Amino acid sequence: MIGIPRDQWYVAAYSSEIGQELFSRTICSEPILFWRTRSGQVTAVSDRCVHRRFPLSQSPSRLVDDQVVCGYHGFTYGPDGKCTAVPGQTRIPRTARLQPYPLVEQDSLVWVFIGDPAKADAASIPRAPYLDSPGYTTVAGMEPLKARFSLLVDNLLDLSHETYLHGGYIGTPEVAATPITTEVDEDAGVVHVSRHMDDAECPPFYAKSTGLQGRISRWQDIEYTPPCLYKLHSRIAPVGSVPNPDGSDPDAFHVEVVYAITPETEHSTHDFWAVARDFALDDQEVSDFLAENNRTVVLQDVTALEILERVVATEPEGYQELSINIDTGGLAARRMLKRIGAQQQSVPARS
């Protein structure tokens, strides 16, 4: 089993999920409390009162101005986690502080760093600028997944499953039939998997959203930055169309499909998904269609992966899978995840 890598940045939420009220989400088995201060900052602290561990997100705990008051005995904390009041006495113990988490809000995502805060380097967070860019329109959601995150990594790194699991939505026979190329950039920590279909059936997902009729050229270029960010650069164009030498690509439709794969616990995952397009930017009907269609596809994955989680959880020790060419990307991702895990094991654990 691939453990949850620590000392890593993870997507905890969409920016839009966090307002001026208490919001809790468990990331890598750590319960974290978020709220947006009146000045607009997102704050992230441990969602456990230091006194008797009552969850501060739990009613009757409440936010009073920019302070959270515990609903059990009234311990009060500021946005930095420092305790500002306790019951029955005026002296506040020096150690009374909720653990704060390094946090970065960018590309419409809220990232937190799980592990040793001294290692948190905001510059290392991978980017997904399309999610928050005027040239794109984005639909997005998050589905809770009762399966270990590595099963979702496997799933997304091998899109041949679209043909079988997502037939009638985004899958066509050519996806499974077309070989892939895989490249691993060890320095950048990125796995690339590409599948270019030059003459393929157009699945409903793209036919209805682009209006293209007939067969298409369909490119799938995956860029996975373990552990959390997965980007699928999808190019849809009439058969024969290729980008111009200068990079412009006026006949094509581009869709950036972004997943953030965030472990909730060892056996559950936050499955964030977003679909950004560079066409029909103001067409609400297209937005509604893509949101509904992609959510259906994600839920097909959720169903399959939750079945696999139960299978894996009950299978005998040492069970062996069989891998073939389509798995090259997934196996590279597993190796990278294991190496990240091994690095963190060489330093003392923090918990």
Add this chain to the structure above:
Amino acid sequence: MIGIPRDQWYVAAYSSEIGQELFSRTICSEPILFWRTRSGQVTAVSDRCVHRRFPLSQSPSRLVDDQVVCGYHGFTYGPDGKCTAVPGQTRIPRTARLQPYPLVEQDSLVWVFIGDPAKADAASIPRAPYLDSPGYTTVAGMEPLKARFSLLVDNLLDLSHETYLHGGYIGTPEVAATPITTEVDEDAGVVHVSRHMDDAECPPFYAKSTGLQGRISRWQDIEYTPPCLYKLHSRIAPVGSVPNPDGSDPDAFHVEVVYAITPETEHSTHDFWAVARDFALDDQEVSDFLAENNRTVVLQDVTALEILERVVATEPEGYQELSINIDTGGLAARRMLKRIGAQQQSVPARS
């Protein structure tokens, strides 16, 4: 706790349950996929794709002619389990094969062999010919039981419980009051338990089905072949009636009650039950009555045994039962099950 014996034949299903569609059942913790080929053969292979272990019984997996296609990535297998197609490449790995299970279909039952296939001897399967014989009419069913199989063995080997748990259905005071005789045939691997009541109240189960009025002679002759097949030869006749010296027995009614006790997991069991009679062969009303009445009795057992499973699961280590004469058959069955288990431990485990 008595473990699940391996290197044994188990009833997996009634023949009538398996048609030309995918059917999955877990036997001794092994998920097995069944279907009947167009030529009428029942096939049994591991219900896990060799690639990423997706259950082949799970939608959108499907049967295409006599081949099963995995719903996740399209791996395809024939009735013998051999892989015939994989996505993205023409070469099929030599080791790509679902584990096939030795299978025998007889007496209206589908038997599979769990363990080392080299030890599978079809001739050793115990028979229950009445289930599929023109001289008998049979009603049958299967109830899922959330309790370890050994609790059902205990239950069936000691029918004195009929008086208390099944009063008003098949129990009368004489069952608990009449002593039993027990014989163990070590060579044949059979436990016999007999109780002959010469002058007993006739319970509704037999009064309504046979039409007998007044008191009866009631014989219960148990023949248990561990681990799976239990037969109760039940003879109901007017008081004083005995079989003729030549074996003919025209005044009596014979009911062959058959149970197949198949472990699903360490803590759950498939409780197959069948009632075959040699009278009122074409009387649908009698069939309906016996089916409904016996199912009620089985469900009374299920309720009691599921309670016992929870009791056993939470009791302190080393808890001691107290056994008396009525338990002679059950204790003999336990000893035989433990000996079977010990034999298989002396050879390397297969999993």
Add this chain to the structure above:
Amino acid sequence: MIGIPRDQWYVAAYSSEIGQELFSRTICSEPILFWRTRSGQVTAVSDRCVHRRFPLSQSPSRLVDDQVVCGYHGFTYGPDGKCTAVPGQTRIPRTARLQPYPLVEQDSLVWVFIGDPAKADAASIPRAPYLDSPGYTTVAGMEPLKARFSLLVDNLLDLSHETYLHGGYIGTPEVAATPITTEVDEDAGVVHVSRHMDDAECPPFYAKSTGLQGRISRWQDIEYTPPCLYKLHSRIAPVGSVPNPDGSDPDAFHVEVVYAITPETEHSTHDFWAVARDFALDDQEVSDFLAENNRTVVLQDVTALEILERVVATEPEGYQELSINIDTGGLAARRMLKRIGAQQQSVPARS
């Protein structure tokens, strides 16, 4: 984690719960069967048939006169637990006896002794005479709590939580704001925690029941006798009123709030609560109000403690709480519970 102390008396039920029918409750992980004999005695024996461990409280087990008949095979037992009949034979094994529990019925409570019966000293049971005394009217109930008993001990020993968790019912700002005094009587095995508020808001719980208007003097005097009995002597009076030198206290209202904290299992608790008052003795409206209001308060605790149980169950090993002055009583109680547990560890365990 604080284990369940053995060799201790625990409240198993209210007297009113046990009549001439089978009643089962699990105390300290031991399933116990109770019934009241025709002569009025409460009997307590193990709720497991000695034969095949079927629960004697479980249908179709039943009480026939003062004997319990097992619903599985008919083993029969008298009120002392001795077996009086078994199926199929007249000889009853000498060892066929349900374990009897030492039992005392007093103060409207049924106490049982869990552990070595030789250590059961009825004189050591703490008293709560108001629950069964003509000078008081009592309302009472029991809420099942899916949390370890020590979380309820923590809760009740630190009433500052009333201000936050029970605001609008029994909490006012003064409870959390007023310091406590704590005294530990090691010889008597009692923890005392007192909080005297001389000029406090009157919460609805007392305003509506006493009819007092305006601010009050409110005394909370806790007397906890680990592990099971918790008494809160509550005195409500107009501001400035104090008891007379002779102990009489005509201007005050007295409420004795009694909790019995009985572990059901390591992770669940029977939360018995009673409110005895020395005023408005015949006023049903006051009784109804206090019963409904106190039950609401207990359920607020249940909700919070069940959340804490889940938090504690999933937190990393070695998690550290932070304690302040309000916790003095709770910490003293924990120390006493640990000492009781250590004593019993020095003698061989019985189970």
